[in-house]
Amino acid sequence: MASAPLPLFYNGLEPLSSEMHGNYRIRPQDRASFVVGQHAVPVTVDEFPLAQRYMPIVFSVGPESVPIALMGLNEGVNVFFDDEGRLRDAQFYVPAYIRRYPYMLARLRPDSQDLSLCFDPTAESIGPFEDGDPVFVDGQPSELVKNILAFNETFEQAGARTAAFTKELDEMELLMDGEVSIQPEGAAQPFVYRGFRMVNEEKLNDLRGDQLRKMTKSGMLPLLYAHLFSLSLMREIFARQMQLGQAPQPQLQPTA
Template identity: 30%
Template sequence: MARKVRVFVKDSSQHVILKSLDKLTIFRDESDYRAFVTILQECNAGHGLAIHAYVLMPNYFEFLATPANEDALSKFMQSLGRKYVGYFNKKYNRSGTIWEGRYKSSLVEDLKFLFDIMIYIEKKAPAEHIFSSKQKNLYNKKDDVVTYHGLYKKLGFTDEQRVQKYSTLFNAKSDEKKVEFIAVCLEKQNVTGGLEFVKNLEKIVGMILSSKERGRPKKDSIEKGKKMYKNLVILDKENHKELKINPLTDLNFAKSATHIPLLASEVSQIGATFPIVFTADETPSLVAVVSLGADSLAITTDGKWITSYVPSYIRRYPFSLASTKENPEQKMILIDEDSSLFSKSKGKQLFKKDGEKSETLDHAINFLTSYDAQMNITLNVAKIISQSGILEDREISVGEGDEKKVLVKGFKVVNREKLNALSDDILADWVRKGIISLIDAHLKSLNNIQTLFEIVQKRQN
């Protein structure tokens, strides 16, 4: 079984736990605790990890932290684990590891779960236990390990105000369902976040990050529709050494997609034919609406895109890309193993006879890398637009009154009046950054809602 993919999102915290082997007591006296804290601070000095909450218990170390970059957490944990093993084995005259295995981590949706996880961690510390961030966050005592999170700082203008408000949260009755959810997410290394947050991450990494227990997406979301990828697996040069790929000529694999995620650079091209909207998520993305509730209207009966330009989201199939926390420098290539584009008898080889990547595979990897970089830029732009408050809910429907039938809902568009009401400095900044050009293309594309009906009518005829 492949290792669980660790997901990194800039400025998002991670809930982490490192357990001892067979519940070995790794802190046998106070000097062990103090030695671990010293090593912890030394290891963190160059790795840019802001620790917001932590607890040291006899057989595990658990904490909440925001990594400064993609490999900050993994490098910190490797260094910490190795150095404390050296200290412990020397002191107690033993050899071998003291750790259960790899640390477990869960990416956190901070706005919804930050304080819940801080409290979850700190409530594990006994009342008089001093090796916990509770001493600082709850009692305002000195602790050089802890760095306040931005949300904690917003609790008040002074340390006393923050402690008072955090104390209120800390002493409130626990939501047992939320506590269980946090525990399960960490144990299974799932994302600790709401459905919308998780779905947005899935768009970025191109694979499912949620567990089946989370349930299906809401029916009123524009996100409904079958996914293109049916069986994503890690590309392996041994298991797939004979695999060949054929040209992307038949797009029927995307026939059931009701919307297509877009890069900011594609809005003008795709918007010339289809309406471009913002998803109604807390972290919205740009999508082209290509359906009125049934199959895609952008793909013809013979599997062709109806215009000359095919969106990057479609063109990257049957590949996808993700990063691993063990080696963030190296990208993990995924393929839809069930794709009809793959064959062992015809097409272009993915690997050369010596096991090295072929030119075809190199080209695919370069495309994926460029796509992910541009998608991150697009999501940041969509976030800026959303935070300005100029988006409003919209739906596509037919008929009126009792005869009204909603065909597409769960999306947002820019309100022109709210856009014009923004301050001059914001508008000027958006002009320089190209955001206004994107918004103009988006607004113009909304005229193509009628185009969807015209395509339906032509196909019916």
């Protein structure tokens, strides 16, 4: 496969093959060790309505912004998963990016548009185990693998919608550098978080005519407000960090 940079969480990628992985099985997992200490993960626009109930949604800096859900406000801090990768709250919405691992659709050759179902060979959930569900049955993908493939196809489609969404925001110049200042009781100085982008609410409120109608008809408007409403959770995430004894140092604290 091409030596392109690997996505977050992945240590390698192999295409699933009945010849190479005919004896492989998939074990159910009760933890996600790969997410330990990860404070931010990408989310798709399809997830905004659910994710905004639990996590702040911000946008990455750079020329091509990506929506990101924050599970902590500082690098190395995750308030929703413990040190073994188990959920602290069973009701928490786990982003699809995490649920997708260790699988993903990838191009085997740069000159090809075809996507193949691949997996991270270092993952704990798939391998030549004695127990678990088979990956292949009589040389054909099992029902479980078919479901995994369908999930990944849905994820790719949501990713395409998300890319179009963020491109539209950039073209309309609706994103601005974000900053959140949190002053806990008793602290001499505030905790200031930067290093992310957010929707400029003043510009959004000034939209008129065709632009506003277009956003309303396309369904963008409620997604933007979901993002803006979610920012109030910054302080809740901060409070969780304090409760877990993972309070950062004051002053400039990069977020995303």
